[in-house]
Amino acid sequence: MSTDTRRHPTAAPARSARTVTADPRSRRGETVALSGSHKAAPAQRGHKPVNRGHQPPDRSPRPMQKRVKSTKRPERTAQPAGINLTFRAGDTRKRLVAIFVITVLLFAAVVARVAFLQTAGSDSLVAAGKAQRVSEAILHAPRGTIFARDGGELVMSVPSSTLIANPKLVTDPAGVAALLGTMLQLTPDKQQSLLATFSAKDKSFVYIARQIDDDVANSVMSLNISGIDVLREDKRIMPSGEVGRSLLGRTDIDGIGTAGVELLYNDELTGVNGERVREHDAKGRSIPGSGATTTDPIPGNDLILTLDRSLQFQVEQALIARVTELSAEGGAVVVMDTATGEIYAVANVSRGDDGVVAVTSANLAAVEPFEAGSVAKVFSLSAVVDTGVANPDTVIRVPGRIVYDKGTPWEHTINDAEPHPEKPMSLREIIVHSSNIGTLLLTDKVGTERFGSYLESFGFGQKTALDFPDESKGIFKPASEWEGTEKQSHSYGYGYSVTALQLAAAVNTVANGGVYVAPKLVAATIGADGEVTDTAPSATHTVIQPSTAATMTDMMKDVVCGGTGKDAQIADISVAGKTGTAYKTQEDGTYGATGTRKYRASFVGFFPADAPKVTILVTIDEPDPTSNDRFGGKAAAPLFATIATAAIHELQITPNPGDTGCSAG
Amino acid sequence: MVKRTAAVAHIAPRPQLVVVPRQRRTARLIAAGCTVVFGLMLGAAAFQTQLAPRQLTMDTLDRDIRTAHESYDVLRRERAELRSPGRLSEEAVKLGMVPATQTEFVQLDADVVAVVQRSGADASGDIGASIDEEFELYADVKAEAGGAP
Numbered sequence: 001m002s003t004d005t006r007r008h009p010t011a012a013p014a015r016s017a018r019t020v021t022a023d024p025r026s027r028r029g030e031t032v033a034l035s036g037s038h039k040a041a042p043a044q045r046g047h048k049p050v051n052r053g054h055q056p057p058d059r060s061p062r063p064m065q066k067r068v069k070s071t072k073r074p075e076r077t078a079q080p081a082g083i084n085l086t087f088r089a090g091d092t093r094k095r096l097v098a099i100f101v102i103t104v105l106l107f108a109a110v111v112a113r114v115a116f117l118q119t120a121g122s123d124s125l126v127a128a129g130k131a132q133r134v135s136e137a138i139l140h141a142p143r144g145t146i147f148a149r150d151g152g153e154l155v156m157s158v159p160s161s162t163l164i165a166n167p168k169l170v171t172d173p174a175g176v177a178a179l180l181g182t183m184l185q186l187t188p189d190k191q192q193s194l195l196a197t198f199s200a201k202d203k204s205f206v207y208i209a210r211q212i213d214d215d216v217a218n219s220v221m222s223l224n225i226s227g228i229d230v231l232r233e234d235k236r237i238m239p240s241g242e243v244g245r246s247l248l249g250r251t252d253i254d255g256i257g258t259a260g261v262e263l264l265y266n267d268e269l270t271g272v273n274g275e276r277v278r279e280h281d282a283k284g285r286s287i288p289g290s291g292a293t294t295t296d297p298i299p300g301n302d303l304i305l306t307l308d309r310s311l312q313f314q315v316e317q318a319l320i321a322r323v324t325e326l327s328a329e330g331g332a333v334v335v336m337d338t339a340t341g342e343i344y345a346v347a348n349v350s351r352g353d354d355g356v357v358a359v360t361s362a363n364l365a366a367v368e369p370f371e372a373g374s375v376a377k378v379f380s381l382s383a384v385v386d387t388g389v390a391n392p393d394t395v396i397r398v399p400g401r402i403v404y405d406k407g408t409p410w411e412h413t414i415n416d417a418e419p420h421p422e423k424p425m426s427l428r429e430i431i432v433h434s435s436n437i438g439t440l441l442l443t444d445k446v447g448t449e450r451f452g453s454y455l456e457s458f459g460f461g462q463k464t465a466l467d468f469p470d471e472s473k474g475i476f477k478p479a480s481e482w483e484g485t486e487k488q489s490h491s492y493g494y495g496y497s498v499t500a501l502q503l504a505a506a507v508n509t510v511a512n513g514g515v516y517v518a519p520k521l522v523a524a525t526i527g528a529d530g531e532v533t534d535t536a537p538s539a540t541h542t543v544i545q546p547s548t549a550a551t552m553t554d555m556m557k558d559v560v561c562g563g564t565g566k567d568a569q570i571a572d573i574s575v576a577g578k579t580g581t582a583y584k585t586q587e588d589g590t591y592g593a594t595g596t597r598k599y600r601a602s603f604v605g606f607f608p609a610d611a612p613k614v615t616i617l618v619t620i621d622e623p624d625p626t627s628n629d630r631f632g633g634k635a636a637a638p639l640f641a642t643i644a645t646a647a648i649h650e651l652q653i654t655p656n657p658g659d660t661g662c663s664a665g
Numbered sequence: 666m667v668k669r670t671a672a673v674a675h676i677a678p679r680p681q682l683v684v685v686p687r688q689r690r691t692a693r694l695i696a697a698g699c700t701v702v703f704g705l706m707l708g709a710a711a712f713q714t715q716l717a718p719r720q721l722t723m724d725t726l727d728r729d730i731r732t733a734h735e736s737y738d739v740l741r742r743e744r745a746e747l748r749s750p751g752r753l754s755e756e757a758v759k760l761g762m763v764p765a766t767q768t769e770f771v772q773l774d775a776d777v778v779a780v781v782q783r784s785g786a787d788a789s790g791d792i793g794a795s796i797d798e799e800f801e802l803y804a805d806v807k808a809e810a811g812g813a814p
Contacts, residue, residue: 239745288716313750530808
């Protein structure tokens with residue numbers, strides 16, 4: 001009894017759960033004897049093979065017929081009997097091996113490819129996959145709002161729609177361009193440009209119309225035009241209209257400040273953009289569990305300006321009306337708090353090419369210097385009083401005209417506005433009647449250098465603390481560089497130029513008891529965390545003694561009550577002020593001659609004079625030179641009274657006890 | 666005898682084939698593994714079914730917040746436009762009002778002031794929220810919403 005261990009050529013590979021002791025050679029298809037003697041049994045051809053593998057014979061991969069055929073192969077029949085035969089797998093084995101090898105190779109190739117894609121070649125695939133399912137959206141930080149001191153929004157950002165296009169997806173460029181041109185009321189040039197862009201199809205993103213009304217955008221989107229889409233963008237608007245436009249400035253379409261407060265505080269107003277990264281499906285829905293990474297945007301700080309919106313509006317309207325009435329070219333007004341330097345209103349208007357007077361885009365009060373004229377006598381005579389050269393009752397003899405450098409090429413004559421013979425005049429009379437010569441004679445006693453240092457201390461020759469964009473520091477030379485007529489002309493407001501802001505702040509020094517307080521425009525900021533932070537108080541420095549300021553105030557009250565500034569009076573409240581009428585320098589560098597002169601009429605004052613709360617400067621550029629209203633007392637003083645009345649209402653100013661205005665005494 | 670004995674001695678012993686018991690441990694492990702994997706997959710599927718609606722809710726909330734934020738800005742703009750001096754001036758003119766050109770201060774009798782104060786009325790003349798309150802309200806909203814979309 002021996003066990004035939006030969007494997008039939010067609011037998012299934014030995015895969016059995018039953019374990020037998022077997023010679024390793026069996027794995028190579030050789031016949032081995034399973035015996036204790038390890039002696040090989042003689043091979044017997046024709047024996048029925050033992051199915052060692054629990055596979056039924058009929059599950060053999062090949063039919064029996066073929067097996068029989070395969071036994072007739074010459075090499076097999078040639079095997080001598082009695083020798084251990086080596087049974088090979090035959091075709092099936094070869095095929096199996098071949099299939100195995102091929103499979104292994106294929107598998108290896110797949111593994112290699114996978115390895116490549118997972119390592120060196122992964123970047124592009126990762127990026128492509130990411131691009132398909134991951135969207136990175138920039139969360140635009142809202143730009144800060146600019147508030148007026150009364151809580152009204154002067155400038156703010158609101159959401160709007162922006163129409164965009166992917167020209168590559170626009171199927172009918174001509175039709176779409178024409179349709180959009182009609183719906184969006186595009187100019188022919190813009191429409192043509194759009195058509196060219198759509199036809200070229202070399203871009204995948206173009207703006208069609210930015211920051212338009214939602215209704216218009218919705219109308220376009222309702223047409224489902226291929227390649228046209230809409231984005232949300234913040235739009236910068238002035239909900240109060242043009243109020244404060246020249247001061248507030250503007251931004252470009254991307255929300256970056258380009259002028260005015262928008263430019264000056266651009267960093268403060270600009271926030272930090274955030275980002276949201278999320279995975280989404282084909283319909284744009286977030287993939288559950290994928291998570292989204294959101295970096296919240298940090299909104300810009302809000303500014304609370306010192307401007308009073310209602311007062312600003314009234315000042316602008318009143319200035320427009322006055323400039324129009326006077327047939328003037330323009331004008332500027334500055335209204336500021338006496339004690340704090342806070343600016344309540346700054347108005348700038350000019351006559352356009354169409355003859356219409358309107359608020360300017362430029363803040364002329366800060367950028368346009370001019371010769372102040374007689375208003376500057378306030379500073380000259382302050383120096384006179386402060387140095388003790390004279391007091392209000394000091395009387396000097398004042399001629400009607402003085403000729404300097406007589407008989408030389410530099411000969412020049414100085415007159416008083418009102419012709420008069422030489423006469424005694426007190427300091428009070430000199431300022432009340434705005435005598436050039438009286439002022440000149442008294443200031444001359446102060447000394448050029450000392451007088452010059454007073455003017456510098458009043459803030460001339462340097463920018464104000466506002467540091468407004470393109471702000472002028474004026475035209476002012478140190479006293480040591482004054483030449484010729486400059487030594488005289490500085491005393492009555494010629495030879496140096498100042499801005500309206502400088503002039504208002506300088507006169508405010510007198511109102512504020514001799515202490516210069518820098519103009520201030522921002523009262524507080526509101527941070528991203530909602531915290532309201534007050535700005536630092538304005539810098540101050542003493543220019544003249546308080547007693548000097550009181551003396552000047554007293555004399556300036558007389559200017560309004562009995563001098564050149566009568567039209568600036570307000571009922572029941574005392575006003576201190578000074579008029580000024582300056583010749584404007586013409587294109588040939590001269591002041592022109594009689595009949596060709598151009599004027600700048602000004603009035604600057606403060607009230608209530610006994611305890612000033614508000615300082616106002618009014619300056620009118622080129623009033624009708626043929627009219628009697630070309631003088632500061634006629635052109636500017638009435639506007640001062642109008643604005644002062646508005647300020648009294650808006651700022652709820654009441655007269656001090658005992659103050660009855662000019663009716664007193 | 667000897668020969669026979671010898672012959673007997675030469676008979677090879679029959680190999681002791683032993684049926685090795687089937688290893689069911691592996692099968693059990695595989696079965697257990699499959700069960701665990703199936704359970705995990707089922708759990709993951711159940712978890713996904715819970716995540717999906719929540720993600721949808723989150724998306725909806727995000728959209729609502731964005732819409733509310735935009736509405737807030739639009740309403741602020743409308744309020745600012747309604748309160749703008751230009752509009753108020755136009756409306757006042759329509760009602761026949763003109764800008765005040767003069768101011769007249771009236772000395773109130775102390776008794777009148779006392780009567781008003783005793784009535785509990787606000788004699789300050791302020792109506793609505795004060796400016797500070799308005800800024801505080803705005804700051805509160807900003808602190809809460811910030812730049813959130």
